Amino acid sequence: xYSVCVRDHMMIAHSFSGxxxxxxxxxxxxxxAVEIELRRAELDGNGLVCDIGLAKRLLxxxxxxxxxxxxxxxxxxxxxxxxxxxLAGEIFRRLKxxxxxxxxxxxxxxxxxxxxxxxxxxxxAWAAFEGPLA
Amino acid sequence: xYSVCVRDHMMIAHSFSGxxxxxxxxxxxxxxAVEIELRRAELDGNGLVCDIGLAKRLLxxxxxxxxxxxxxxxxxxxxxxxxxxxLAGEIFRRLKxxxxxxxxxxxxxxxxxxxxxxxxxxxxAWAAFEGPLA
Amino acid sequence: xYSVCVRDHMMIAHSFSGxxxxxxxxxxxxxxAVEIELRRAELDGNGLVCDIGLAKRLLxxxxxxxxxxxxxxxxxxxxxxxxxxxLAGEIFRRLKxxxxxxxxxxxxxxxxxxxxxxxxxxxxAWAAFEGPLA
Amino acid sequence: xYSVCVRDHMMIAHSFSGxxxxxxxxxxxxxxAVEIELRRAELDGNGLVCDIGLAKRLLxxxxxxxxxxxxxxxxxxxxxxxxxxxLAGEIFRRLKxxxxxxxxxxxxxxxxxxxxxxxxxxxxAWAAFEGPLA
Amino acid sequence: xYSVCVRDHMMIAHSFSGxxxxxxxxxxxxxxAVEIELRRAELDGNGLVCDIGLAKRLLxxxxxxxxxxxxxxxxxxxxxxxxxxxLAGEIFRRLKxxxxxxxxxxxxxxxxxxxxxxxxxxxxAWAAFEGPLA
Amino acid sequence: xYSVCVRDHMMIAHSFSGxxxxxxxxxxxxxxAVEIELRRAELDGNGLVCDIGLAKRLLxxxxxxxxxxxxxxxxxxxxxxxxxxxLAGEIFRRLKxxxxxxxxxxxxxxxxxxxxxxxxxxxxAWAAFEGPLA
Numbered sequence: 001x002y003s004v005c006v007r008d009h010m011m012i013a014h015s016f017s018g019x020x021x022x023x024x025x026x027x028x029x030x031x032x033a034v035e036i037e038l039r040r041a042e043l044d045g046n047g048l049v050c051d052i053g054l055a056k057r058l059l060x061x062x063x064x065x066x067x068x069x070x071x072x073x074x075x076x077x078x079x080x081x082x083x084x085x086x087l088a089g090e091i092f093r094r095l096k097x098x099x100x101x102x103x104x105x106x107x108x109x110x111x112x113x114x115x116x117x118x119x120x121x122x123x124x125a126w127a128a129f130e131g132p133l134a
Numbered sequence: 135x136y137s138v139c140v141r142d143h144m145m146i147a148h149s150f151s152g153x154x155x156x157x158x159x160x161x162x163x164x165x166x167a168v169e170i171e172l173r174r175a176e177l178d179g180n181g182l183v184c185d186i187g188l189a190k191r192l193l194x195x196x197x198x199x200x201x202x203x204x205x206x207x208x209x210x211x212x213x214x215x216x217x218x219x220x221l222a223g224e225i226f227r228r229l230k231x232x233x234x235x236x237x238x239x240x241x242x243x244x245x246x247x248x249x250x251x252x253x254x255x256x257x258x259a260w261a262a263f264e265g266p267l268a
Numbered sequence: 269x270y271s272v273c274v275r276d277h278m279m280i281a282h283s284f285s286g287x288x289x290x291x292x293x294x295x296x297x298x299x300x301a302v303e304i305e306l307r308r309a310e311l312d313g314n315g316l317v318c319d320i321g322l323a324k325r326l327l328x329x330x331x332x333x334x335x336x337x338x339x340x341x342x343x344x345x346x347x348x349x350x351x352x353x354x355l356a357g358e359i360f361r362r363l364k365x366x367x368x369x370x371x372x373x374x375x376x377x378x379x380x381x382x383x384x385x386x387x388x389x390x391x392x393a394w395a396a397f398e399g400p401l402a
Numbered sequence: 403x404y405s406v407c408v409r410d411h412m413m414i415a416h417s418f419s420g421x422x423x424x425x426x427x428x429x430x431x432x433x434x435a436v437e438i439e440l441r442r443a444e445l446d447g448n449g450l451v452c453d454i455g456l457a458k459r460l461l462x463x464x465x466x467x468x469x470x471x472x473x474x475x476x477x478x479x480x481x482x483x484x485x486x487x488x489l490a491g492e493i494f495r496r497l498k499x500x501x502x503x504x505x506x507x508x509x510x511x512x513x514x515x516x517x518x519x520x521x522x523x524x525x526x527a528w529a530a531f532e533g534p535l536a
Numbered sequence: 537x538y539s540v541c542v543r544d545h546m547m548i549a550h551s552f553s554g555x556x557x558x559x560x561x562x563x564x565x566x567x568x569a570v571e572i573e574l575r576r577a578e579l580d581g582n583g584l585v586c587d588i589g590l591a592k593r594l595l596x597x598x599x600x601x602x603x604x605x606x607x608x609x610x611x612x613x614x615x616x617x618x619x620x621x622x623l624a625g626e627i628f629r630r631l632k633x634x635x636x637x638x639x640x641x642x643x644x645x646x647x648x649x650x651x652x653x654x655x656x657x658x659x660x661a662w663a664a665f666e667g668p669l670a
Numbered sequence: 671x672y673s674v675c676v677r678d679h680m681m682i683a684h685s686f687s688g689x690x691x692x693x694x695x696x697x698x699x700x701x702x703a704v705e706i707e708l709r710r711a712e713l714d715g716n717g718l719v720c721d722i723g724l725a726k727r728l729l730x731x732x733x734x735x736x737x738x739x740x741x742x743x744x745x746x747x748x749x750x751x752x753x754x755x756x757l758a759g760e761i762f763r764r765l766k767x768x769x770x771x772x773x774x775x776x777x778x779x780x781x782x783x784x785x786x787x788x789x790x791x792x793x794x795a796w797a798a799f800e801g802p803l804a
Contacts, residue, residue, distance in 0.1 A: 013281035029297010047483035081181035147683035157738035163699010215449035315751035349583035415549035431565010617717035
């Protein structure tokens with residue numbers, strides 16, 4: 001199995017509900033370094049898992065909808081804790097239909113096996129979500 | 135599948151038995167940067183794989199029993215080479231029953247699918263062990 | 269000249285005033301990985317620039333007053349942009365009198381030559397402030 | 403499952419064929435930080451996945467055949483794009499028979515389950531190939 | 537003294553003349569992760585050393601003239617070894633007049649004290665050049 | 671001013687004397703990632719601060735005298751705490767006369783201005799020593 005991975009980052013504010021979050025119940029923020037790893041069994045005719053330029057553009061587009069925002073004000077997230085693991089899943093759910101719609105090339109969509117989204121929130125903690133694309 | 139990972143480190147002395155270890159047969163030491171990655175299929179009601187504060191405390195407790203020690207003097211390790219891969223397995227074996235006993239929360243124990251323990255021993259080498267928690 | 273450096277991090281929310289900040293005028297956030305480097309011409313009798321445990325505690329105390337907060341609500345920062353470089357300077361200004369008051373040990377205060385505070389805000393940007401302690 | 407990983411690097415020139423590569427169609431180059439991760443179900447009698455010194459030597463030997471070269475001039479790569487993912491696969495294909503032939507020790511060959519080869523090409527992109535050794 | 541630093545990278549091919557370079561006399565290549573650190577005694581009215589967006593654009597422009605090229609074919613470098621330290625100096629020499637001409641803002645030019653350019657060529661080697669801007 | 675830096679590592683055991691060291695009074699160990707940065711005002715005729723191959727060999731030779739050892743047993747260190755900052759100074763003191771004796775090339779010795787030795791002991795702490803070579 002082959003993989004390619006591209007990395008970008010976003011800087012957001014948010015707060016969490018629930019006593020177990022302690023001081024993270026207050027409005028605070030995070031820089032998330034975000035990696036998306038795309039997996040595929042065989043390379044295409046160009047020797048690629050997918051066009052890395054398209055992968056960067058797609059990641060940039062999806063992160064751009066969250067970057068420099070207070071996630072407490074994002075309508076889709078109302079009533080939810082935007083934890084690092086939730087955001088990893090959410091970015092996966094936003095990437096998957098775009099990949100299926102051809103954002104990484106029309107022939108690539110069906111060939112990709114799976115996607116892993118990883119968010120590093122600090123030097124000592126990260127979270128990820130992975131699932132099938134096929 | 136969701137993951138969360140927390141990182142800490144420990145600083146130990148040890149020596150290895152067996153000619154293939156060359157100069158590492160002498161008493162030397164290592165800083166191990168230790169990461170534990172916990173995996174779970176669905177997030178809990180708080181949007182979490184597990185309480186990251188509890189995960190840090192659990193890792194701290196398990197590493198605390200080895201940190202600043204000469205592993206050649208640790209009774210449980212007598213007759214064994216405390217290689218990086220062995221230590222990854224050993225930390226797994228110390229974490230698993232504590233997780234089962236509720237160290238990451240009473241409801242979390244049954245929900246976690248697997249655990250990966252990774253130890254970076256130098257800029258050019260690391261080892262890991264992973265196994266099921268369920 | 270000798271140096272020692274310890275690292276910690278904090279997670280804050282803030283917004284900036286001024287058109288040049290573009291989308292960073294919105295409430296957003298950052299994880300700051302913070303390093304403090306202390307410099308000294310000669311080591312003390314223990315072979316130290318300073319007690320690294322005390323240095324960690326001091327950094328933890330100063331970052332603790334900012335961590336998990338919305339810096340727009342911090343009274344001392346009213347009317348100021350809490351840019352990464354400003355925060356590096358501010359952490360320096362909070363550390364310097366504590367060092368002078370003996371937070372790193374009574375004999376250490378006078379022996380330290382200078383302090384550098386560095387904040388990494390993302391994988392592609394950091395800022396720092398350095399100044400004399402003597 | 404246990405893993406050990408060693409890391410080295412190589413510095414090569416190459417160019418790509420195909421309009422989608424844009425400026426990378428020109429002759430350019432890359433530093434590849436290369437990691438090989440070897441996996442095994444049980445440790446051997448020395449407490450090892452494999453002799454890490456042998457693993458370093460093997461990686462060094464395989465990278466040595468590519469290091470400081472223009473890959474456009476390497477006969478085996480004629481007519482192919484030496485993308486990062488292709489090179490990850492190629493290094494795997496060069497390592498596998500050597501492992502089978504005993505390069506990591508005569509008893510290790512049959513015991514290793516799988517191998518993952520990862521190449522970091524820049525701070526924001528990497529690729530990998532993994533496959534079974536058994 | 538305050539600093540801000542931004543980072544980008546470029547991927548080039550080149551070869552060196554001189555027996556001491558050994559295999560690096562052959563055409564090979566490198567990924568250079570490039571950091572530019574700008575220093576200033578006092579922050580401006582916005583709380584900045586300089587507009588970080590402008591700094592990124594300036595670095596992108598200067599690296600863009602070298603990225604994805606074979607430096608052996610760059611006219612200005614004829615007869616020179618484009619070593620990592622030479623390139624650090626060269627990027628400094630290309631940045632300095634642009635800063636003086638206002639690329640980081642008209643009021644910033646005169647206020648910046650110095651600039652350091654650092655190029656990481658591999659996990660085990662880097663080079664830098666620093667000089668005054670004033 | 672130009673710089674070049676090369677990096678290697680060593681793995682040692684040691685213990686410290688003095689109550690302030692707490693658990694580090696016990697025999698423990700460390701992996702030290704060691705960087706040496708050499709500074710020079712002008713490049714030589716090859717476009718170099720110094721031959722990086724010679725710099726790696728020199729670092730390897732100096733670290734080789736300490737690697738895989740218990741520093742409590744090293745005669746020269748008797749009665750001293752081999753703290754990270756002490757070791758940075760010690761490595762400087764071992765490198766300086768070798769550089770003066772031509773280990774980096776006969777013409778390089780007099781041209782180098784200064785040397786900085788940095789030891790990373792863990793993900794959250796490092797120490798350094800720098801001094802003139804001229």
